[in-house]
Amino acid sequence: MFKIILHDPQPITPFNEPARDLRIQNKPLWLLQRDVLAPYASHEMELPEGLPLPETSEATLVYRDNLYFDENYIKAFLKEAGRRRGPSQAAFTLKDAAFREHCLPLSNSYKKQGEIYLADLWYYPQGPQQNQPLEPLVIELQAREIGYYHVPSYMASEQGDLVYQVPLRSLIGIDTWVHIFVADMIFGLFGRGARFEDRLNRDPWFKLDVLRRAIYEGKQVLECSGVVQLGRNCVIDPSAVIHGPTSIGDNVTVGAGAVIENCIIGDNVNVSQGCQLMLSVVGDGTFLPFRASLFMTTIMDNSMVAQNTCLQMCVVGRNTFIGAGSTFTDFNLLGAPIKARDPEGNLALSNRPVLGGCVGHNCRIGAGMLVYPARTIESDVVLISTKERRVLDKDIRYEDSDHHRFGSQLHPRLYPRPGEKATETW
Numbered sequence: 001m002f003k004i005i006l007h008d009p010q011p012i013t014p015f016n017e018p019a020r021d022l023r024i025q026n027k028p029l030w031l032l033q034r035d036v037l038a039p040y041a042s043h044e045m046e047l048p049e050g051l052p053l054p055e056t057s058e059a060t061l062v063y064r065d066n067l068y069f070d071e072n073y074i075k076a077f078l079k080e081a082g083r084r085r086g087p088s089q090a091a092f093t094l095k096d097a098a099f100r101e102h103c104l105p106l107s108n109s110y111k112k113q114g115e116i117y118l119a120d121l122w123y124y125p126q127g128p129q130q131n132q133p134l135e136p137l138v139i140e141l142q143a144r145e146i147g148y149y150h151v152p153s154y155m156a157s158e159q160g161d162l163v164y165q166v167p168l169r170s171l172i173g174i175d176t177w178v179h180i181f182v183a184d185m186i187f188g189l190f191g192r193g194a195r196f197e198d199r200l201n202r203d204p205w206f207k208l209d210v211l212r213r214a215i216y217e218g219k220q221v222l223e224c225s226g227v228v229q230l231g232r233n234c235v236i237d238p239s240a241v242i243h244g245p246t247s248i249g250d251n252v253t254v255g256a257g258a259v260i261e262n263c264i265i266g267d268n269v270n271v272s273q274g275c276q277l278m279l280s281v282v283g284d285g286t287f288l289p290f291r292a293s294l295f296m297t298t299i300m301d302n303s304m305v306a307q308n309t310c311l312q313m314c315v316v317g318r319n320t321f322i323g324a325g326s327t328f329t330d331f332n333l334l335g336a337p338i339k340a341r342d343p344e345g346n347l348a349l350s351n352r353p354v355l356g357g358c359v360g361h362n363c364r365i366g367a368g369m370l371v372y373p374a375r376t377i378e379s380d381v382v383l384i385s386t387k388e389r390r391v392l393d394k395d396i397r398y399e400d401s402d403h404h405r406f407g408s409q410l411h412p413r414l415y416p417r418p419g420e421k422a423t424e425t426w
Helices: 029-037 071-082 097-103 177-202 204-217
Strands: 002-006 043-047 060-064 067-069 088-093 111-113 116-124 135-138 143-151 160-167 171-173 228-230 241-243 246-248 259-261 276-278 293-295 310-312 339-341 347-349
Touching (some): 097 143, 116 171, 143 177, 160 177, 171 177, 246 259
Parallel strands (some): 002 043, 228 246
């Protein structure tokens, strides 16, 4: 099968990078797409924006490079599309709870056509030809309602458990940083857990194999090698607690008293004593000093979150430092709906009752900062903790960076906005 990749140049705020270069599930999105499609595509072509599709008679899959999709969705899409004589385009309806609740808000990746929403994924059984009619192909994401947070009745007008619509199949357009959070947490880690439970219920031999491993290793079921994948050359303190489904890369160190539950840990990561990691993606080369806490948070590669810092439902870019004792909050105390920036930069409803903040690439955040929900810090920003600025209640742009006061040459700008220039490193 021939694969054609359409470039989407839209930069994702606050990273100032297109979606294809950002990490999802601890891989650059372009690499994640390639790995998923490797069993199906024999060769590929990247097509810049605005150019027409080349005509060919070979079966062809076309997609925009800001899409996150998994193996389960692609398998179902290609199977159904292959049964048709004509070309098909991926589509959704509002009956699909995962699409309605998590994909559609803040997005501009879907084109509405009557009662359906079209995504930028096409299949041409005889190759793309001019003036071919496209037939929408609706593939259900098979959402399951899973609770993740409990808000006491005295704290909000809505009480009880908050829920996600967790899909067994995943496809979402990455248009904002909130979609990175959705792809990593809801469609990624929650989805992996849902698929694991589904397989346990469907496959008795798989369940017996997990139990056999637990008995042989003398561990609890959630701690055995059937649900915890460990890389090479890892050093794990005996007092650390690691529950699956969790995958840990190579050359990882986990210190005494650390707790890791349902996470993806990259290569060359150092998780020091007393750290708490739950439902989080930790990128390659990340350093977490003692008692750092992550809950439903993505950290991209080569970043550091200092001691006693708490990140909840956040996304942090690469090569970023967050100082000790900082807290990123995720809940509006007055129960007001949380808004986030849409692709045009306007504030819009995020459809998330709880949501943390986002920090771009190459940032340096001082100790003791308090960040309000859904606030963003643009790439290349330096924030020095002072009496005047410890609480961040608005988005921080590059122009607000404190390093301008001491000389811009002290901190290089590596991720400028489109049309602006990067600065030389020192």
